[in-house]
Amino acid sequence: MLYREAGDFKTSYAADSQTFPIAFDRYRYWAVLAVAFLVVPFFVNDYWANAILVPFLIYAIAAIGLNILTGYCGQVSLGTGGFMAVGAFACYKLMTAFPDVSIVIHLILSGVITAAVGAAFGLPSLRIKGFYLAVATLAAQFFLVWLFNRVPWFYNYSASGQINAPERTVFGVPVTGPNTEAWAQYLICLVFVTVCAIIARNLTRGTQGRTWMSIRDMDIAAEIIGVNPLKAKLTAFAVSSFFVGIAGALFFAVYLGAVEVGEVFGIQKSFLVLFMIIIGGLGSIFGSFAGAAFLVILPVALKLVGVDLLGWPTDLVAHLQLVIIGALIMFFLIKEPHGLAQWWRVAKEKLRLWPFPY
């Protein structure tokens, strides 16, 4: 009834090619943004911010990044954790080297640095494909983590090998360091997520996105019709790493505050982000959000039900969680390779006609 396109006439090309062509989608989009920016910050408390909202937003950025590389350009990467570490350490070095520059600029610059590193590790993708490449990105993962562990320059020669985020402010409000309030953490992540999502959405539906998708669907055919695989693959690696780097920087500076690289940015993180885009939907920006939300909420929900409600031991619930995540991955790959995003699409198709069957 509400959700339909009949009677929604477009009078200009701009209106015809906008992101949300259906009026209801547009209103929903603005409503979600309004709630996220104007309502949630007043109600968010430490528990919600730390357990769900902030990790969700940060993982959403990482998932968007990986989705560009894997979902749109078809290059599977298992090095996400390593690239997040690059973002985190770049941010740390910048924050300590230039304390007077705004943290927002540092966060963006760490994305740029990660993009350069990502493009460098993307070079082998020109020669090797498929899971050879997936395994090759593991090289990035192990090498980068080792590098940040072993070279003291990266952690400013601190005794513990940890990096700690000093306090930095945006408009006089601390957003990193121990004095940060939950709403400030939440808002800075939200701003970055929103901007990243808009950039990613517009990149992927334009020329660049189509180039990536042609490489994904069949790279040789794409080459024959005039797509430059070198450019397409390296831009995908760079853009993807840019987002992943920002996510890593936020994860370190805003969310955790202190990071030990092997623990936080290990290979488990790479798998987690990969699972997010598989469950959420390969090749979909909405899917990145859905997958991130799902895998952030699942452990919290399991803990609520298992430990708090049923009184089971924590390690048992943790094992169950592994089983459930593994089973879900296989389930989604078998039943719905396009993930939660596809369910969302199907639901919208149905809604267009509702309540009539045809």
Place this chain on the structure above:
Amino acid sequence: MSADFLYGIEVVINGLMAGVLYALVALGFVLIFKASGIFNYAQGVMALFAALTLVGIMEGQVPFSHLINAIFGTDLHYFGWTVPALLAIAVTVVIMIFFAWAVQKFVFRHLVGQEPIILFMATIGLAFFLEGVGDLMWGSDIRTIGLGLPQGGSLWIEEATASLGGDDFYGFFLDKLDILATAVAAVLVAALVAFSQYTKQGRAMRAVADDHQAALSVGISLDFIWILVWSIAGFVALVAGVLWGVKSGVQFSLSLIALKALPVLMLGGFTSIPGAIVGGLIIGVGEKLFEYLVGPLVGGATENWFAYVLALIFLVFRPQGLFGEKIIERV
């Protein structure tokens, strides 16, 4: 001969033996990949699961006791008996065959014809699933395998070689277990080769590896062959899991040997059994030598990534690995 040179040789020999263990894991990958085109990331977790199951059965542990206790409030842990090693191994093999059947029936049957990369991601899911099940079944403590395999340095070799060098050389230090592992791996490879060359099922397996459709058309059951291959891979995983488990205890890190085997595969090529063995030896020697020669200069612990970087550099020049089939792509 100078002592430094002899120590270098010792490093090489130890590297070769570590390489044999890598090759053993890589072998499981190659078997499945050749027959079904599935790149089985779960091989390492299968080794962990098999070793855990073996220990659990030998000690007479109640499976899922943790879960049962939590649900029903009981206090079960052990049946109160111990099972002799040979019987326990037989039961474990049966369980691995059942696992092969279940994987085929519930997962990969439904993914036939999907892109390889989708299958790969499915095996990552499988790895998580199996790891969780293993922990639920047998608990997540570090276990030791009581098979009575020899361990520690071999004094005999140490004494026999001590006279080679000068005064500051004390002979080669070789772990007895590594020697045993080398022998086991050699026997296993010989058995596998004999199986695939001289038995009916082995020939069918090779036919499937060669061409699925042609194999189907001469009446070979793909389902059966795939279950067979997964079972053999499960058996190889059991052997690898036991050997590694005796070395470093049966624990979660055992599943990470899969990560060690990946560069071996890239180097040797995914489709070649000799490739897996040669690749394993190269990686084993390479990383030990690199750690010995260059490691002290850059802060040590290079073993984590050296194999990967070596494989990566190698792949840029030869994308199909040392012995892999030439990659031909058509539009």
